[in-house]
Amino acid sequence: MDLKTLDGNKLIEKIKAQQEMLKSASERQGQRPQDRKSKDEMVHSFMISSMMSQIQMASQRNVIHQSFIPPAYRPSISPLAELRPIFIRDLQLEIHHRGTYLLLKAITPASRMNAVLVIAEDERDEAIMVEIYHQETEDVREATSLIGNDAVLLIKEPYFKVMASGEYGLRIDHLSDIIFVDQTNSMIPTAWRTGGNILETSAESLKLSGHKAVRRGKYWESITMYTRAIAHERATGEEIEVILRNRAFAFLKTQQYDAVLTDLGYHPGCNLKFSEKALYRTAEALYSLGRFSECLEVTRRLHIEFPNNQQAIVMLDRVQNRCSEQQAGTYKFKQLQLDAKRLSIPQLDYATYVGPLEVRNSEGKGRGLFVTKAVKAGDLLICEKAFGYAHVAENSEESSSCTLLVNTETERWFMGGHANLLRTLAQKIHKNPSLAPSFSALFHGDYEGPGTREVDGAPVVDTFLVERIASLNVFGCPPDSSLHTHQRIIQNENIEEKPYQSCGIWIKASYINHSCVGNVRRAFVGDMMIVRASRDLEADTELAFTYKKPSDETAEANKKFLKTWGFTCQCSLCQDVQDTKESVLIKRRKLLRELEKTCGAFPFQLAKFERLLKDVDKTYKQPANIVPRLGIWAPYMLLLRMYAAEKTSREVLVGVENILNSLGFVVHGVNSTSTAFEIVQWGVTQNHLVEVFLHARDAFRTLQLPDDAERATAYARLVFKIVVGENDSFESVHGI
Structure with missing residues (x-):
């Protein structure tokens, strides 16, 4: 901003x-x-x-x-x-x-x-x-x-x-x-x-003071009272056990989940001979920490021991859903979208799924994320809940106050959001130090942390380490979802250049390195990041997506931009810009400026526009399937819309082919009735590609090629899934 x-x-x-x-x-x-x-x-x-x-x-x-x-x-x-x-x-x-x-x-x-x-x-x-x-x-x-x-x-x-x-x-x-x-x-x-000698007050009286504070919603005050009661020299073992349960409730309310488990005596593998309240509070703490398999075990014990506990029944259903999401990646994406739309701050109640991925060393880039088996375009690789999330409302009245750091x-x-995120992250790992290791392991440049996590039984939090990790691993995200972004883009609102103010840290996704020509794409629903393959990938392929919008002219800018992370982009696009003579790049920029002027001219000169496009195309030497021609796909998109409105179905398919080729796709059967329409190699995915494939569908239908039309529809749905994160919403946006 x-x-x-x-x-x-x-x-x-x-x-x-x-x-x-x-x-x-x-x-x-x-x-x-x-x-x-x-x-x-x-x-x-x-x-x-x-x-x-x-x-x-x-x-x-x-x-x-x-x-x-x-x-x-x-x-x-x-x-x-x-x-x-x-x-x-x-x-x-x-x-x-x-x-x-x-x-x-x-x-x-x-x-x-x-x-x-x-x-x-x-x-x-x-x-x-x-x-x-x-x-x-x-x-x-x-x-x-x-x-x-x-x-x-x-x-x-x-x-x-x-x-x-x-x-x-x-x-x-x-x-x-x-x-x-x-x-x-x-x-x-x-x-x-x-207030006199507090310790002269009985443990029971201190406990009751804690109860009063709880009833007033003063949970921090209640923690103080319960802590004093526990430390009272005349408190009995039985009294302390009860007070610990009471304090655990206050810890829950203040999001100190590690402390809840400590007070209740929980650790993995313990015998779970707890009271009803202790079991439920243990389950709540484990759930909030994202430890769903342990939570399921505790909740099942609670349900067996206390079958009439209605909270246990509700919790059992919730945690079973989380385990299913975590283990198999089975999400009700339409419900995710509804939740993100319903909540003023879309922090969603879902688990993180990580597909067949592994963090490994990446040559010249530190660490990276690799697939351990072959995957297809559109396959779900990550659906991750943010470790830390800062929401900034799009409505100016809601966001009239902000923090400047x-x-x-x-x-x-x-x-x-970027300024607010630091506080959110520091508070989270201070309250729940068990969550710190995964966050602290993220890239933090040459900054060295304290090397000590605990002193005198209390966590050590290095705010500057938190700030450094956040600044190097933060992702901007839409205030609601990529679905809303997609809807605005297809309505031709120019929003892609505007930086997002909402942001977060997604730990697993942070290991994905940059490439101007990525092989995966991220989308968002609230504070959930969805990463899908944007092309077919062989086993042991490193994942990569763009850290910023790619273009033909990004090589020098990327060198400066990526210096923060200590590596240089070696993608085909950057390499081609480096290998192309400056005179050719100057000519390309000049032609692109002429194209832009022609777009705004009245009356529109179609022949001149087509000629300029061909001239720009000639400034590229490498095949488009190796070096995508990102400077010309948008002008080709304008032509396609004109063809769809005024030309024949064959010309529409020519327009479709031009766009796909410019983005690095290799396709068969666009202009042949004897060859089935098929994507042989995926290129760079864009939101507008959904529209491109729908134009292809309509053209195939007109040409009475129903099988090709069906395949074009399937590709439209697949691109929608990649750019939005799911395709359950496809019909509501694009119809059938």
Whole structure:
């Protein structure tokens, strides 16, 4: 999205000014600022700023939340016992204070702007601004729930810096670098303790407080109460078992599924001698983690032990469907489309299917995805649910507020879904560290992660590793489905050049490397990516699809574009552009510009248009089935439509053949009544090819060649399946 779309050049100028200010701050590295505000001034300024921000958010449209990513730094991986305490007065600008921790108490309500903000003080009565990034959005968890009144924060190896506002403060980018210290912890100074001695309250009373919080929908508060009850020195084993089940419910509600399984004592192969509630909550957690075969086993046990449990019956049906999808790739695609259309945020309830594929080393490209057996064009290879997904509504009123993320180190800007995705991914692996390995294994360039996944029993999340993986593996996707995109394309809406703002990470699909002339094609239904073979493939063939729209003139642009991934495209198209003389390329571009002018001329000069097309065609030396002629298929499409409206069926079939040939197809029987119509070699698939084959069908019918007409219809359905991801919707779009 162009930044000017929302707020014009002033926004860009402001961002650049802030970038310069942040960069100049590095010149003060190591200083202890002498111009810090007093605690009272800091609190007053913060409260005014917070109030003004809330008013602005409520009254303005097109609000942009700006966030600047600093130069990458590693998270703290030191156990707390190895860190020494420091105080605010010890902090030095632009320094990561390794080997230390800072204990603070919140003295203002938390506020949310581009991060969760709060003013906090240390034991020496000095105050500081704290900015905590990548927390859940306000509609998921309120800032005041994250940092309550008098909350105590422990910041590991604090990073002290000049903020984008010009104030001094602490910036926390890594979710694992902050610990929210419970009031029962002995680290808390006596003067900071609130509400008397909590541990004097009985475990039963603490449990009941947890129940009350659950009834109010305050699940994080309930987790705190249940945790205190479990830790109570007089809690019995039986009480603890019950409270663990209660806490597991709260963990479910906050999407901490790993913690659910830990509290309930589940591990693969355990005896499942659980209570009814424990079995159901275990099944829910396993389902949410995508561990469907384990979920099926637990749900079956639940149904056997408690046959009257209606939730178990519903869950059993759901998980059996997921297992069928996961194991055999059997999907009700029409239902997927309905679900994507129905949901405002189309995160669908389906499993991931991976066909006969294997990740292997790919020469010059790192790792790639290979088929382990021969497949046919249209075969389903992947139907994958997004690991992380950020939806941006197409309707401008729904998407009037967005996030702008600026990486000050790489000077790359991200807006909308791409900016929101970072928070989604970081939160997911922080809450459920069992999911981190598959994500962390994705390509991340030369960035080295911390090498440690857990410290003091808590997960370590490197936000900069997450950002690097996301930026190198993200896929843009339509806000609803490729079906909707296809419908708009065939209505001649020029939308293919517009970048998608919705996006996600699909782990298995991320291993597919780029080629301008791919052999598979991706489509989307909500947050499901569908990958199908776009041509027949032999066993051990590496899969490839385009990372961006291919054209005849992409060789040099692709070199720059693919530098990010560390390889050069060696496809036939790029190789041909490199091998073609510059004078020929200049001539081709000139002819294509003339073609474009001729299209807009009135009256339309058909003979001139056909002559120019032939002249462009002559600038290609390699056969089209080796090097597709992507510059001319669209003009041929215009001709085909004219032939279909005004010419004979034979001329229509000539137009069909020209388009297919230009896209690299090898076909038999287009202009012969004695040879059956057949695709011998598939070329580059396009949305408009459905229309091409339907024109062929109509021409064959007119020529009384019903078998060829039937085959043309079948090819139209097959292309539809490849570009849309399924063909259950074919009749509703194209008729019969």
